[in-house]
Amino acid sequence: MYKELSSGVKISITRSISTSFEAYLASIGWEEDRFSMEDFMKFWQSYFTENAAWYEKIPQDLLINPEFHEEIAQKIDEVIEKILNEEPTEKQIETIEDLQKQLGTNYTYSCKAEAAYIEQLLKNQLNQ
Structure with a gap:
């Protein structure tokens, strides 16, 4: 069922999962x-019903189909795993280390998305 969707809709679903997952984690401070x-599922549901164009492109009978829900759950797991396993970039690491030296902090992070969160957090602290 999921595999039968257009590539544009699948990309949009993936993007909505990753965007809402990172926003949810930021809301709980990682x-x-x-x-x-x-x-998180409530957060994502709110996100896609209010912001995602793909939601309106999928027929209602498909949206309520349990098999489709299982496939979406699998996609959610894949997206989360990818986010959590993507290494921070060298630039992120350098920037965070520099900011932490300036601020005297010692935040830890384990993936690129969390590093982006920490980098923004430190930049906000520096600008206060």
Whole structure:
């Protein structure tokens, strides 16, 4: 079912998952102990119903089909795994190290998306 969607719709679904996942993690400060898959799913559902064009392009009977839900759940797992396993860039690492020296902080991060969050957090602290 998911595989039968146009490539544009699949790309849009993937983008909505990654965008909302990163936004959800930012909303909880990337604190693992605060993560709830149920809360993330609510966050994502709110995101795609309000912001994603792909939602209106999928027939209602497909949206309520349990098999489609299983395929989407698998896609969510794949996107999350990819985000969490993407290494921070050298530039991110250098920038964060420099900012932490200036601010006297010691934040840790394990992936590119979390590094982007930490970098922005540090830049905001520096500008205050």
